[in-house]
Amino acid sequence: MSNRPQKTLVTGVIGSDTHIVGNRILSMALEKAGFKVVGLGALTPADEFIKAAIETDADAILVSSLYGQGELDCRGFRELCIEAGIGDMLLYVGGNLVVGKQPWHDVERRFIEMGFDRAFPPGTRPEDVVASLDKDFAARDASRRIAS
Amino acid sequence: MPAAHALLIDFGSTYTKLRAVNLAAARIIGSGQGPSTVASDVTIGLGAALNDLAGKLGGLPNFRYRLASSSAAGGLRMVTVGLVKELTAEAARRAALGAGAKLVGAFAYRLTRGDVDRIEGLAPDILLLSGGTDGGNSDVILHNARLLAASALACPIIVAGNRSTADEVADALVAGGKATRVTKNVMPELNVLDIEPAREAVRRVFMERIVHAKGIDRAQALFDQVLMPTPAAVLDGVSLLARGTTERQGLGDLLIVDVGGATTDVHSVCAGVPTRSGVIQQGLPEPMAKRTVEGDLGMRHNAATVIDTVGLPELAARMNLAQDRVGQLLERVEANVEWLPSTAEEAAFDQELAQVAVRLAVSRHAGTIETIYTALGPVSVQRGKDLSEIAALIGTGGPLVHARDPRAILACALADGEAPQTLLPRSPRLYIDSAYLLYAVGLLATVDKSAALNLALNNLECLDELTHGATTAA
Numbered sequence: 084m085s086n087r088p089q090k091t092l093v094t095g096v097i098g099s100d101t102h103i104v105g106n107r108i109l110s111m112a113l114e115k116a117g118f119k120v121v122g123l124g125a126l127t128p129a130d131e132f133i134k135a136a137i138e139t140d141a142d143a144i145l146v147s148s149l150y151g152q153g154e155l156d157c158r159g160f161r162e163l164c165i166e167a168g169i170g171d172m173l174l175y176v177g178g179n180l181v182v183g184k185q186p187w188h189d190v191e192r193r194f195i196e197m198g199f200d201r202a203f204p205p206g207t208r209p210e211d212v213v214a215s216l217d218k219d220f221a222a223r224d225a226s227r228r229i230a231s
Numbered sequence: 232m233p234a235a236h237a238l239l240i241d242f243g244s245t246y247t248k249l250r251a252v253n254l255a256a257a258r259i260i261g262s263g264q265g266p267s268t269v270a271s272d273v274t275i276g277l278g279a280a281l282n283d284l285a286g287k288l289g290g291l292p293n294f295r296y297r298l299a300s301s302s303a304a305g306g307l308r309m310v311t312v313g314l315v316k317e318l319t320a321e322a323a324r325r326a327a328l329g330a331g332a333k334l335v336g337a338f339a340y341r342l343t344r345g346d347v348d349r350i351e352g353l354a355p356d357i358l359l360l361s362g363g364t365d366g367g368n369s370d371v372i373l374h375n376a377r378l379l380a381a382s383a384l385a386c387p388i389i390v391a392g393n394r395s396t397a398d399e400v401a402d403a404l405v406a407g408g409k410a411t412r413v414t415k416n417v418m419p420e421l422n423v424l425d426i427e428p429a430r431e432a433v434r435r436v437f438m439e440r441i442v443h444a445k446g447i448d449r450a451q452a453l454f455d456q457v458l459m460p461t462p463a464a465v466l467d468g469v470s471l472l473a474r475g476t477t478e479r480q481g482l483g484d485l486l487i488v489d490v491g492g493a494t495t496d497v498h499s500v501c502a503g504v505p506t507r508s509g510v511i512q513q514g515l516p517e518p519m520a521k522r523t524v525e526g527d528l529g530m531r532h533n534a535a536t537v538i539d540t541v542g543l544p545e546l547a548a549r550m551n552l553a554q555d556r557v558g559q560l561l562e563r564v565e566a567n568v569e570w571l572p573s574t575a576e577e578a579a580f581d582q583e584l585a586q587v588a589v590r591l592a593v594s595r596h597a598g599t600i601e602t603i604y605t606a607l608g609p610v611s612v613q614r615g616k617d618l619s620e621i622a623a624l625i626g627t628g629g630p631l632v633h634a635r636d637p638r639a640i641l642a643c644a645l646a647d648g649e650a651p652q653t654l655l656p657r658s659p660r661l662y663i664d665s666a667y668l669l670y671a672v673g674l675l676a677t678v679d680k681s682a683a684l685n686l687a688l689n690n691l692e693c694l695d696e697l698t699h700g701a702t703t704a705a
Contacts, residue, residue, distance in 0.1 A: 085506050091367070101326045101511075116300070121421045126511060126603065126612060139367035150605065162443045 090142040090220055093135050095123030098156035105178065109147070111126070112209030129160055133167045142171035143216065146199075147203040153180035154193065173219055175212070177203030216231025236260070237682075238293045239463055239671035240277065240299035240454055242447055243267055244306070245569075247276040249284050250671040252297070257685030258665055261288045269303035274450040291657045298674040302461035306333035307437055310355040312379075313339055314371050314416075316364035319392065321515060322417035323361040326426035329415040330433035331463030332357070335610070337435045342375045355386050356441050357433060360400070363393030365419045376400040380407025387436050391417045391429040397589065412436060424516050434459050437576045449450045458677055459500045462522065463669050465489070466498050466672030467497045469625070472687045473500035476680050479688070483622035486596075486656060487669070488589050489642060490566055490628040492531035495592040498522045503598060503616025509609045510600065517616045523596045528588040528632045530581065531568035534561055537587050550583045552576060571633075585630050586643045593618075593644040613654070619646060621656040625691065627664035637663050638694050661694040 094110050096102060103125040113184045121139050123131060130143050144164075148156060157176055164172050176199045181190050188203045194202035201215055234253050241248040249263035265282025268276035285291045309332035313320025320339035335353050337347055350358070360379070362372030372392040372440040379388060380403045380543055387410040390400050397413050402613045404411040412435070415428035442448050442611040458464070465487075475481030484501035503517045527536045538546055538561060560580045564570050572578045598615025626632065626641045634640055638661060668690055676684035 099603050099610075101607060101610055103603050123421075126513065126605075126610070134318055138315045138318045138418070139364045139370060139421050140369065141367075150607075 089117060089119050090216070091093035091119045091121060091139050092143050092145055092216075093121045093123065093132055093139065093141045094145045094147070095127035095132055096125045096147045096149065097127055097129060097132070098148065098152055100148055100150045100152070100156075101125045101127060102178075103145075105149060106147045109145070109209050109212065113145075113207075113216075114214065116213045129156065129163055132160075133163050136169055136172060137167060141172070142220065143175065145212070146174070146176045147178045148176065148180055149178040151179055153178060157194065157197060157199070164198075165213065172224065173203045173216075174199045175203065175215070176211075177207055177212070179205050234292075235295045237298070237675055237679075238294040238454070239674045240280075240297070240301040241616060241670050242269060242273065242277075242299060242301040242457070243461065244303055247273075247280045248667070249280045250666075250668055251284055251288065251292070251294075252671065252675065252682070252686055254679060254682045257682050257689050259668065259686070259690060262290075262666070263287065266356075267303050269301075269445060269447060272449065273303075273447050274453065277450045277453055282579070285373070286304060295411065296675070296678050298677065299447075299454050299457040300459050300461040300670050300674055301442065301445070301447055301457055302331075302333075303447065306462075307331060307357065307441060307460040308333050308335045308353070308355045308521040309357050309433070310334075310336040310338070310350050310353055310361060311359045312342065312361065312375055313337075313392075314368055316340065317515070318421070319361045319363065319418045322424055322426060323359050323391065323429070324422070325518060325521070326417050326429040327359050327433065329426055329463075329466065329518060329520065330430040330437075331460030331466065331522075332433065334524065340382070341371055342378050347378050347384075349380075349526070351383050356444070357386055357436055358384065358388045359429060359433070360388055360390050361392040361429075363396065363416075364421050365394040365416050366394055367421075369393050369396035369399075372396060372400055373403065376403045380404050380409060380450070381405075384409070385408075387412065387415060387440055388433045389429065389436060391415060394419070410440070420462075421642070422519060426518060430463075434463065458674060462496065462524075464670040464671065464673030465496075465517060465627075466520055466522050467676055468669040468671070468683070468687065469498050470500050470675045471672065471680060471684055472669075473623075476684050478681055479684055481684065482660075482688075484620065485623040486618055486621050486644070486659070487625040487627060487664075488593060488631070490578050490585050490588055490626070490631040491529060492630070493526070493529040493533070494523045495528040495588045495628075496522065497592050497596040499596060499616060499618060499621070501618065501621060503618065505613050506617050506620045507611070508615050512613050514614045517598075518542045521596070521616065523592075525588075525592040530584055531564050531570070532587065534564050534584060537584050537591075540591060541587055546583060546587070550579045554578065568571040581630060581633045582640070585640045586632055589626075589631070590643040591685050593655060594650065594653050599652050600654055601652060615654070617654040618658045619654050621659045623662060624656055624659040625664055625669075626664045627667065627669060631667050632663055632667070641694070662691045663694060665692050666690050679683060
């Protein structure tokens with residue numbers, strides 16, 4: 084764990100969503116796994132994730148949404164990143180992303196099409212997120228080494 | 232043993248002002264005034280002010296302290312540079328304002344060659360360079376440092392950005408021949424402000440270099456030291472007045488409005504955290520002692536913009552004057568910024584202008600509260616400082632202190648149900664600083680805190696007590 088260079092993650096709950104508990108638990112688990120976590124907390128507008136990522140030179144943004152409005156709140160998130168000059172940011176989203184019972188595959192596809200690298204369903208374990216981050220960062224670092 | 236005295240000097244933009252204080256009694260024993268002559272020879276104005284004071288006192292006592300602040304020669308003109316506009320760029324702005332600077336330019340993100348040209352044109356006294364949290368973004372501050380290093384800019388540069396790259400930034404600036412001082416990051420972690428070290432660095436550079444550059448040290452034989460820019464002295468003075476000392480209580484959370492010819496300054500000393508329960512605070516944390524400067528709300532240099540914010544017809548009606556007459560008066564103050572009202576009509580004009588300026592300046596300084604409707608019901612979100620529980624509201628500045636009705640001007644800063652989303656003071660005690668001594672309190676606080684606090688508490692005029700006093704006397 085300590086042998087990898089520390090990556091910085093921006094986390095928060097997007098939109099008019101006050102559900103902070105799950106996000107806190109995830110942030111604590113990520114810190115324990117050796118990441119530097121910049122926690123923005125509840126009720127965070129999309130642009131604040133992006134501004135925080137720029138200032139802290141973050142390696143990934145993890146967006147939580149638990150109140151069913153995630154699809155509306157996250158629309159255009161990747162475009163905002165591109166506009167702000169961090170278009171290649173690793174983007175994750177997770178939580179109760181939509182209202183009602185919808186097949187997870189559809190939901191996941193919609194968020195991937197929106198530009199998120201990964202979407203996580205309700206009930207995801209923090210260690211699954213850590214494993215995904217490790218895998219994605221390793222792939223990115225490898226491609227960067229080849230490029231340079 | 233003869234009583235100990237202090238001489239407190241303000242090298243202002245128009246006047247050189249003196250306050251002589253008896254330290255044991257914490258009373259002003261006399262005041263003196265001379266012209267501001269920093270542009271030619273600072274000793275002339277100070278000499279005239281000292282003569283004025285000596286004439287009133289029948290000679291000058293031996294002063295134990297002779298301390299000065301300065302806002303002469305355009306004040307301490309600063310430019311700030313940061314990364315994200317709402318984050319490190321805002322933190323740098325706040326640090327500069329808190330240091331008593333006159334902010335002439337604030338830049339964010341990567342500087343362009345055009346930006347650098349503009350900064351060269353602004354010719355600030357100090358540039359404050361920030362960007363990146365500690366361990367955060369480093370290429371933008373480095374890019375900006377390299378551009379500044381290659382520029383023709385002659386002023387000292389204070390680096391208060393990402394710690395991880397501070398050395399590299401300083402090396403680039405020094406290689407470009409810039410006088411450079413590195414201090415702690417204004418935003419070490421995201422949304423954590425640490426502006427005190429930057430503020431102190433500004434003060435040091437001001438004392439060591441700017442005072443000399445502006446020629447104020449030519450009068451050095453007549454005083455001990457120029458300690459800080461005047462607005463910083465005022466901010467230090469009101470901070471002491473709010474908190475008090477171990478021996479004597481201060482006034483508690485307070486707000487001060489300083490109405491001037493070119494700007495209206497607002498200082499608050501309070502945490503500003505939500506006073507209602509269940510309110511979520513968002514945005515940058517607020518400094519305990521916060522200063523904002525409204526550059527468009529001056530009683531003379533920009534009386535026209537003050538009038539525009541309300542509209543001429545409405546304002547003329549409030550003044551009880553014809554619109555043409557208001558137009559004429561406006562022309563007069565713009566032609567002569569030293570103009571003082573003499574007739575009742577002119578006093579009404581000035582009174583109303585000051586009321587508008589105070590209302591707007593305090594509203595901009597105050598935080599806001601907004602209701603957001605979430606799936607779980609409404610949530611209140613606060614941004615900025617909640618001033619509603621402020622204990623004291625102090626008015627200062629010539630146009631306010633000498634107005635027909637200073638109380639009515641101050642009352643414009645209070646919550647009145649018209650803008651419930653703005654967190655304005657509800658029921659503070661009202662004071663005026665009629666002796667113009669808050670800068671003197673800040674200066675004196677550097678050497679004798681309890682004398683400084685007593686001086687403030689003894690000499691501020693409480694408007695509430697005045698009215699109570701008047702009723703009992705009658």
